Each structure stands twice: as structure tokens, then as C-alpha cells.
Amino acid sequence: MIKIDNLIKRVGDKVILKGVSLNITKGETVGILGPNGAGKSTLLKVIATLLKPTSGEVTIDGLDLKKDPIKIKSKLGYLPHASLLYDHFTPYENLKFFSKVYYLDNVEERIHKLIDDVGLRLFTHEPVKSFSRGMVQRIAIARSIIHDPEILLLDEPHTGLDQQAIGILNNVVAKLQERDVTTLIVTHDFLQAAKVCDRIVIVRNGRIADDFLLEGQDINLLQKRYQSVVEGDSNAI
Amino acid sequence: MKKYQDIELDYAKGVQPVSTIHKLLTYTTAILFIVLVYMAFIYSPVEKTMGPVQKIFYAHVPSAWIAGVAFLGVFILSIAFLITRKRIYDLYAGISAEIGVVFTTIVLTTGPIWGRSSWNSWWSWEPRLTTTLILWFIYLAYVMIRHMDSPWDKRARLAAVFGIIGFLDVPIVFFAIRWWNTKMHPIVFGEGKDQSGGGLEPEMLATLFVGLGAFTLLYIVLLQKGVMIEKAKIAVQAYKEKLQDKLVR
Amino acid sequence: MLFKGAMALAWKDLYTEWKTKQTISTMLIFAGLVVIVFSFAFDPMNTTVKAIIPGLIWVIIVFAGLLGLNRSFTSEGKNDTIHALIVAPLDPSSIYLGKFISNLVMILIVEIISIPFLFILFDFKFHANLLYFILTIFIGTFGFVSAGTFLAALSSNSRSSEMLLPIILFPISTPILIGAVQATKIQLISPDKFASAISWMQLITAYDLIIFVACFILYEYVQEV
Ligand SMILES: Nc1ncnc2c1ncn2[C@@H]1O[C@H](COP(=O)(O)OP(=O)(O)OP(=O)(O)O)[C@@H](O)[C@H]1O
Numbered sequence: 025m026i027k028i029d030n031l032i033k034r035v036g037d038k039v040i041l042k043g044v045s046l047n048i049t050k051g052e053t054v055g056i057l058g059p060n061g062a063g064k065s066t067l068l069k070v071i072a073t074l075l076k077p078t079s080g081e082v083t084i085d086g087l088d089l090k091k092d093p094i095k096i097k098s099k100l101g102y103l104p105h106a107s108l109l110y111d112h113f114t115p116y117e118n119l120k121f122f123s124k125v126y127y128l129d130n131v132e133e134r135i136h137k138l139i140d141d142v143g144l145r146l147f148t149h150e151p152v153k154s155f156s157r158g159m160v161q162r163i164a165i166a167r168s169i170i171h172d173p174e175i176l177l178l179d180e181p182h183t184g185l186d187q188q189a190i191g192i193l194n195n196v197v198a199k200l201q202e203r204d205v206t207t208l209i210v211t212h213d214f215l216q217a218a219k220v221c222d223r224i225v226i227v228r229n230g231r232i233a234d235d236f237l238l239e240g241q242d243i244n245l246l247q248k249r250y251q252s253v254v255e256g257d258s259n260a261i
Numbered sequence: 262m263k264k265y266q267d268i269e270l271d272y273a274k275g276v277q278p279v280s281t282i283h284k285l286l287t288y289t290t291a292i293l294f295i296v297l298v299y300m301a302f303i304y305s306p307v308e309k310t311m312g313p314v315q316k317i318f319y320a321h322v323p324s325a326w327i328a329g330v331a332f333l334g335v336f337i338l339s340i341a342f343l344i345t346r347k348r349i350y351d352l353y354a355g356i357s358a359e360i361g362v363v364f365t366t367i368v369l370t371t372g373p374i375w376g377r378s379s380w381n382s383w384w385s386w387e388p389r390l391t392t393t394l395i396l397w398f399i400y401l402a403y404v405m406i407r408h409m410d411s412p413w414d415k416r417a418r419l420a421a422v423f424g425i426i427g428f429l430d431v432p433i434v435f436f437a438i439r440w441w442n443t444k445m446h447p448i449v450f451g452e453g454k455d456q457s458g459g460g461l462e463p464e465m466l467a468t469l470f471v472g473l474g475a476f477t478l479l480y481i482v483l484l485q486k487g488v489m490i491e492k493a494k495i496a497v498q499a500y501k502e503k504l505q506d507k508l509v510r
Numbered sequence: 511m512l513f514k515g516a517m518a519l520a521w522k523d524l525y526t527e528w529k530t531k532q533t534i535s536t537m538l539i540f541a542g543l544v545v546i547v548f549s550f551a552f553d554p555m556n557t558t559v560k561a562i563i564p565g566l567i568w569v570i571i572v573f574a575g576l577l578g579l580n581r582s583f584t585s586e587g588k589n590d591t592i593h594a595l596i597v598a599p600l601d602p603s604s605i606y607l608g609k610f611i612s613n614l615v616m617i618l619i620v621e622i623i624s625i626p627f628l629f630i631l632f633d634f635k636f637h638a639n640l641l642y643f644i645l646t647i648f649i650g651t652f653g654f655v656s657a658g659t660f661l662a663a664l665s666s667n668s669r670s671s672e673m674l675l676p677i678i679l680f681p682i683s684t685p686i687l688i689g690a691v692q693a694t695k696i697q698l699i700s701p702d703k704f705a706s707a708i709s710w711m712q713l714i715t716a717y718d719l720i721i722f723v724a725c726f727i728l729y730e731y732v733q734e735v
């Protein structure tokens with residue numbers, strides 16, 4: 025589904041991704057872990073077409089990122105740190121606008137269902153600027169999946185959410201897994217990573233340091249391998 | 262396909278020595294300028310109506326020419342950069358714009374001195390001079406964009422875009438100003454200031470050509486020099502970072 | 511598709527404006543203040559002062575317009591909503607087009623309110639052909655907004671974008687300023703020279719076409735993150 029070949033990303037004179045190669049098949053849920061500043065968010069941004077690769081190939085669903093960006097964009101859902109929502113708009117207005125931007129038709133029902141799913145029905149017509157961080161994040165999640173993406177890119181989606189909201193998010197991801205959606209989750213939360221992911225990629229210093237399958241929500245294995253890769257030389261960053 | 266190919270890749274070996282061609286060009290330019298001074302002040306005759314002030318002509322016209330060449334250079338190099346994303350084009354475009362601004366400034370100072378003696382007022386809203394003024398502002402804006410506080414690739418991209426729009430704008434500006442000028446002041450000073458009275462004498466023409474040659478060479482020398490300095494800066498920066506990287510590890 | 515996306519974006523901007531009324535009200539207040547400053551600087555009772563009215567119209571358009579243009583892209587920086595537009599399957603040109611339409615509409619609204627207001631305050635008797643007058647204002651605004659929207663996107667990359675925008679926009683839009691002021695002046699003050707007003711309008715139209723097409727094509731390069 026996602027094929028990355030020797031991806032290098034420089035910003036100015038700084039090399040942030042130093043040759044990343046990754047092959048993700050359809051339906052996988054991949055957790056991306058690594059210390060701060062490792063380049064996880066940058067990797068996600070490149071896949072999300074937000075940053076152009078300096079060199080290397082990125083192919084998504086057989087389409088070249090450079091040649092068919094528009095087609096790829098309509099398959100991607102992206103949830104970064106920022107909410108990407110308009111403050112003056114209500115959840116309904118935000119979702120309505122983004123459904124237009126994704127050229128969707130007959131969306132009324134879908135918008136209301138999404139707002140229900142993230143548990144904010146009562147706030148459907150309140151402006152987002154009056155929301156708490158967690159409520160905003162819930163709407164942001166709804167925004168990122170408004171167009172039924174085939175690939176979902178989540179950058180630290182759990183931060184700022186309460187237990188109930190984490191449950192909602194995990195539910196959303198689980199539902200997508202059933203539908204064979206490919207999901208990439210950048211996170212620092214081992215527990216959640218072990219819970220939802222079936223493959224872990226550890227990024228360190230702009231390179232992929234480890235890449236393994238995770239079965240049975242084995243958090244011990246995850247911790248052990250993370251420590252051996254990252255904390256073995258903790259002064260690397 | 263490689264994008265944003267960086268200078269430091271071919272400069273990994275460190276700062277390269279100055280090439281012989283560059284040295285040769287520098288000496289030739291110096292000699293040509295001495296010749297130009299001789300021709301302007303001794304060889305060519307003093308103009309009858311304007312007197313010695315007319316000598317400024319030999320600096321004014323070549324400067325305007327170089328400004329034009331420099332900005333055309335920015336335009337072409339900007340397109341080249343956007344297509345290939347090679348940093349070298351961006352460096353040349355930046356230096357070319359800076360040289361252009363300097364020579365435009367010369368045009369804008371020599372112009373009024375000339376104008377003072379031939380039209381008895383420092384500034385006239387004469388189309389060529391006014392267009393030069395707008396040009397000066399456009400490329401000053403270009404230089405401002407280049408000094409934006411962001412990574413070089415972004416700066417280069419935005420500057421290139423502005424370099425293209427700015428250059429496309431210049432002919433329209435000139436046309437608008439010329440038109441505006443003739444509508445505002447129906448009887449202007451003949452066709453413009455460059456026809457100095459009744460045509461040029463052959464000695465003056467020869468001096469002018471030497472001036473054009475000397476200034477063109479100067480432009481090339483300055484361009485090379487500027488790019489060399491920029492490259493050296495980048496190489497030093499890259500070296501510094503490599504060192505830091507090693508120390509951290 | 512190009513227009514659908516652009517219209518969605520323009521509608522979004524105008525709807526936000528409808529809800530907050532921030533930008534247009536600021537632009538209108540600013541326009542009013544400019545008129546007042548000018549009426550103190552040049553005595554409105556003096557009949558020769560009528561000659562500055564065409565220039566004044568364009569001073570209002572340009573400076574009030576600048577306020578709106580400045581906001582049009584920096585407002586997308588809040589919550590990084592510009593990123594949402596980039597990751598969406600929108601053609602970059604349709605983002606430019608959408609922003610262009612919303613800016614144009616906002617400035618036109620300001621013009622519709624402030625120009626009659628100006629005529630009243632300066633006690634100006636309007637004798638020109640209204641249709642041509644409106645056309646002149648429209649094509650002049652069109653050119654100014656096409657360059658302005660593009661350069662606002664460019665300058666929004668800078669930390670001091672409000673300062674950068676006027677510096678890069680004014681030199682680029684000199685042909686518009688010259689042409690529009692002249693065309694307006696001829697129509698309002700000396701309608702007998704109408705033919706030359708037409709040729710100025712042709713010049714503005716040429717500028718509009720060249721700049722709009724160039725910006726439309728080049729916008730893609732401004733938007734890369
Ligand atoms: N626009 C930029 N300009 C310069 N450097 C940048 C830019 N964006 C990111 N970086 C650098 O790139 C490196 C990787 O950043 P990135 O945001 O991808 O890290 P991360 O793995 O997501 O970290 P975190 O866990 O803190 O989110 C950092 O060292 C950062 O300083």
C-alpha cells in the first residue's frame with residue numbers, strides 16, 4: 025500500500041530523514057515510535073504530501089507521489105498535532121466544509137453520524153473555539169476520516185484525550201481495521217501502541233532503527249526492543 | 262529525480278581555489294576600466310552644450326545596461342531553479358539581483374546629476390528614470406524576500422517566484438509610466454535624455470562601447486566572486502555541522 | 511472541479527466573514543478614517559480639491575484592500591488549517607482562485623459602501639457614465655487583488671508578513687495604480703477625453719490578464735510547504 029524507497033528529506037541545510045525505506049501492506053496498523061526529534065512527524069508529513077521528498081521514491085497504492093498527488097490525497101486521512109479546524113465554525117460547519125473540499129455528495133447523514141461517534145452530539149452547533157482540547161481533538165478525528173480514507177495517518181492522536189475519548193479513538197481505529205484501512209500511528213504511548221498496532225517501526229535520528237511485528241498486544245516485547253534500540257545510547261539526540 | 266540538490270555535495274572537499282579564468286577576467290576588467298577612464302576624460306571631446314557633466318553618461322548608460330542584464334539574469338535563473346531545484350541557480354540569482362540593485366542605485370544617482378545640468382531640476386518623472394525607480398523597489402523587495410527567516414530551500418523557491426513575476430511586471434510598468442508621462446507633460450524633453458542633443462560623435466560612441474564592455478566584464482567578475490563567497494559560506498557551515506555531529510556522537 | 515473547490519473555499523471565507531464581520535468592518539473604518547484625514551489635509555470646500563478625488567478612491571482601495579489581503583492567508587495559519595487545504599485533493603490553483611474570489615468580493619463590498627460616502631463628504635457631483643466608472647473600478651480591483659492574493663500567500667511564509675506584503679505588492683501593482691487613477695480621473699474630471707480613458711482601461715486589462723495567469727500558474731510553487 026505504502027512503499028517508501030530511500031527517502032531523504034532535508035530542510036535547509038539540515039538532513040531530517042536520512043534514507044528511510046519502508047513497505048507497508050494494506051490493512052496493517054503500524055505504530056511509529058522513537059525519541060523526540062527523531063523525524064517521525066516529518067515522515068508522516070511526507071506521506072501526507074505536506075512535505076516534498078528531497079530524494080527517494082514514495083509510492084502509495086501504486087501511484088507515484090510526485091506524479092499523482094491529487095489522486096493520492098483523496099485516499100489519505102491526516103491528523104497532526106494541530107486540529108486543522110476553523111475556530112469560528114461549529115463541528116457541523118467544519119465537517120460540511122471539508123466534505124466539500126473532498127468533493128463528497130450527500131453528506132448530511134454522515135456528518136451527523138461522525139459527530140455522534142465521537143460523542144459530541146450536544147455540541148453540534150457550538151463554535152469550536154469554545155471547546156476544550158479533548159473535544160477539539162475528537163472533532164479533529166472526525167475531520168480526518170470524513171472522506172473514508174484508505175490510509176490514515178495519526179500523529180500522537182492520544183495526547184490530551186480522557187479515557188473515554190481514548191476509547192472512542194481506539195474504536196474508530198478498530199472499525200477502520202475491519203474495513204482494511206492502513207493506519208500509521210505516531211505515538212509515545214506504549215500501552216496504546218501495543219493495544220492497537222500489529223507492527224512497530226522505531227525511528228531514531230532520521231533512520232529506521234527497528235521494524236517488527238507485534239502479536240498479542242505484547243507490551244513487554246515492545247518495551248524491551250525500544251530500550252535496546254533507543255536507550256542503549258541515550259545521548260544520541 | 263533529485264530535488265533540491267545541495268551545493269555542499271560538490272563542495273564536500275572544502276573551499277576550492279580561485280580559477281585561472283576568474284583571475285584573468287579580474288585583471289582584464291581592471292585594465293579596461295583604466296582605459297575607460299582615459300577615454301572618458303581625455304580621449305573623448307567635451308560636449309558642447311552640457312560641458313564636462315556629460316562624462317557621467319559613460320557610467321550612467323553602462324550601469325543601466327548592467328541592471329537590465331542582471332534582472333534578466335534573475336528571471337532566467339529563477340525559472341531554472343524552479344525546474345531543476347539546484348541550489349547553484351539560486352545562488353547566482355541572488356547575487357545577480359544584488360548586483361542589479363547596486364547598479365540601479367548608480368543609475369538613480371547619476372541620472373539626477375545629469376538631469377540637473379540638462380533640465381535644471383534634479384528629478385523629472387521621465388519614463389526611463391521612473392521605471393528604473395520602480396525596478397529598484399521591485400528588486401529591493403526581491404532581496405527582502407531572500408532575507409526571510411526560513412530554510413534556504415523555501416526562501417529560494419519564494420524568491421524565484423517573485424523574480425519571475427517581478428520581471429514580467431517590468432515592461433507593463435515601463436509602458437504605463439511612459440504613457441502617463443506623455444499624458445501628464447505633453448511636451449517633454451525630446452525623446453529622452455540618451456539622445457544627447459544632436460547625436461554622438463564617433464569618439465564618444467567608442468568610449469561608450471568600451472564602457473559597456475568594461476561594465477559587462479565587471480558584472481561577470483562580481484557574479485563569480487559573489488557566488489564563490491556564498492559557496493565558501495555554505496561549505497564552512499556544512500563543515501561546522503559535520504564537526505558538531507561528530508562531537509555529539 | 512477547479513471551480514467547485516474554489517467556490518467551497520471562497521464560500522468558507524465569506525461565511526466566516528459574515529459570522530465575525532471582523533475584516534470588512536476594519537476595512538470600512540479604515541476607509542472612513544482615510545477620507546477624514548484627507549478632508550483635513552485638503553480642504554473639501556475648495557473646488558480645485560475635486561481633482562484629488564480619483565486618487566483618493568484608489569488610495570482607499572489599496573490601503574483598505576491591504577488590510578484584507580494581509581489576513582487572507584495568515585488566518586489559515588491558526589490551527590494550521592492551510593495544511594488541511596494542502597492535504598485535501600484540491601488543485602493548488604483552486605486554492606488561489608478561492609482566495610482570490612473571497613478577497614475580491616470583500617474589497618468590492620468596501621468599495622460599494624465607501625465610494626458613495628466619499629462623494630457625499632466631498633460634495634462631488636457625479637456626471638460620468640456610471641457603467642464605465644464601475645467597470646474601471648472593477649478591472650482595477652481585479653488586477654490589484656490578483657497580484658495581492660498571490661503576494662499575500664508568498665509573504666505569509668514570513669514571520670513579519672504584514673510588513674513584507676506592502677513592500678512587495680506596491681511596486682508590482684504600479685501599472686494598476688497609474689492606469690486606474692488616470693482612467694478614473696479622466697472619467698470624473700474631464701469626460702471629454704473619454705477615448706484615452708478607454709486606452710487606459712485596455713492597459714489595465716492587459717495587466718490583469720498577464721498577472722492573473724502568471725499567478726494562477728505559479729501559485730503551486732508558493733504553496734509547497
Ligand atoms: N521546519 C523545520 N525546520 C527545521 N528543522 C525542522 C523543521 N521541522 C522539523 N525539524 C527538525 O527535524 C527533526 C525531526 O522533527 P520531527 O517533528 O519529525 O520529530 P518527531 O520525531 O516528530 O519528534 P516528537 O516526538 O517531538 O514529535 C527535529 O530535529 C526538528 O528540529
Ligand SMILES: [Mg+2]
Binds near residue numbers: 064065066179
Ligand atoms: Mg512529532
